[in-house]
Amino acid sequence: MSARSFDIGTLLEFEPPRYLCERCCGLLRAAPFDWHTRKAVCPVCQVEYIPTDEYPYIRVGDYLEQEGLGVAFKDLIGHSRSLASIARQMRTAPASPQLPNGPSLLSGLFQCLLRAERFVHFVSYGMSEMLLGALRMAAQRVAVRGIVSNVEERLATELRDHAADARHLKTRLFERGADAAQWHAMPHQKVIIVDGLLAFKGSANLTLSGWRKAEAGRDIIEVVTDVQEVVALNNRFFSPVWTEFDSRQQIVMTADPFGDD
Numbered sequence: 001m002s003a004r005s006f007d008i009g010t011l012l013e014f015e016p017p018r019y020l021c022e023r024c025c026g027l028l029r030a031a032p033f034d035w036h037t038r039k040a041v042c043p044v045c046q047v048e049y050i051p052t053d054e055y056p057y058i059r060v061g062d063y064l065e066q067e068g069l070g071v072a073f074k075d076l077i078g079h080s081r082s083l084a085s086i087a088r089q090m091r092t093a094p095a096s097p098q099l100p101n102g103p104s105l106l107s108g109l110f111q112c113l114l115r116a117e118r119f120v121h122f123v124s125y126g127m128s129e130m131l132l133g134a135l136r137m138a139a140q141r142v143a144v145r146g147i148v149s150n151v152e153e154r155l156a157t158e159l160r161d162h163a164a165d166a167r168h169l170k171t172r173l174f175e176r177g178a179d180a181a182q183w184h185a186m187p188h189q190k191v192i193i194v195d196g197l198l199a200f201k202g203s204a205n206l207t208l209s210g211w212r213k214a215e216a217g218r219d220i221i222e223v224v225t226d227v228q229e230v231v232a233l234n235n236r237f238f239s240p241v242w243t244e245f246d247s248r249q250q251i252v253m254t255a256d257p258f259g260d261d
């Protein structure tokens with residue numbers, strides 16, 4: 001096997017997100033404080049973090065970590081390789097002539113959910129029960145945050161009344177049957193973000209029919225492993241809608257004794 005060229009200098013450009021904003025869950029590559037203005041403001045949603053004796057503005061990164069919003073991995077390179085390997089397999093799916101028994105797209109999604117170490121974010125137009133089950137399984141270990149639109153009553157009840165099945169799964173819902181104004185505001189973008197390192201975009205609704213259609217080549221699901229694009233997808237398509245449900249303009253940095261997401 002011939003060795004491929006790899007410049008370790010490219011690792012210097014590898015800047016995975018380090019924090020999540022408490023309000024918008026935007027992905028931040030650095031703690032959001034500004035030496036000039038002496039303020040700590042989220043660049044994605046503009047919420048201002050108000051300093052306290054315990055957390056002056058320069059310690060906003062420590063505050064976010066304490067709130068469970070740090071994005072650190074035990075082995076960043078190993079974890080990235082593992083997700084990249086799933087992405088590579090998925091790009092050959094549905095089963096190519098070289099891999100007649102290759103993994104399906106859904107299998108790739110399940111593997112990613114299984115290997116997520118910090119969080120999963122998604123925006124989906126509808127959701128099927130099987131995929132809800134997969135997300136609940138992932139949410140036994142990591143924070144799963146999702147925006148679901150066009151939600152029918154049964155699913156809304158299931159999500160609201162049985163949140164204890166997966167307490168790390170948090171959803172914000174746009175229910176079906178909304179009036180015209182709400183219908184126009186209903187998100188139709190589809191994106192799934194895993195650990196800020198990998199994303200699915202395209203028609204990746206969390207419905208079985210969507211993924212089956214993509215497997216049959218009748219819909220598009222693209223796997224993104226360019227970290228800059230993953231961050232942009234999260235901050236552009238997930239965070240602004242997530243923020244709509246949270247009216248805070250300021251967050252006072254006091255330690256939450258129950259600091260759990």
Ligand SMILES: [Zn+2]
Nearest residue numbers: 021024042045
């Ligand atoms: Zn924010």
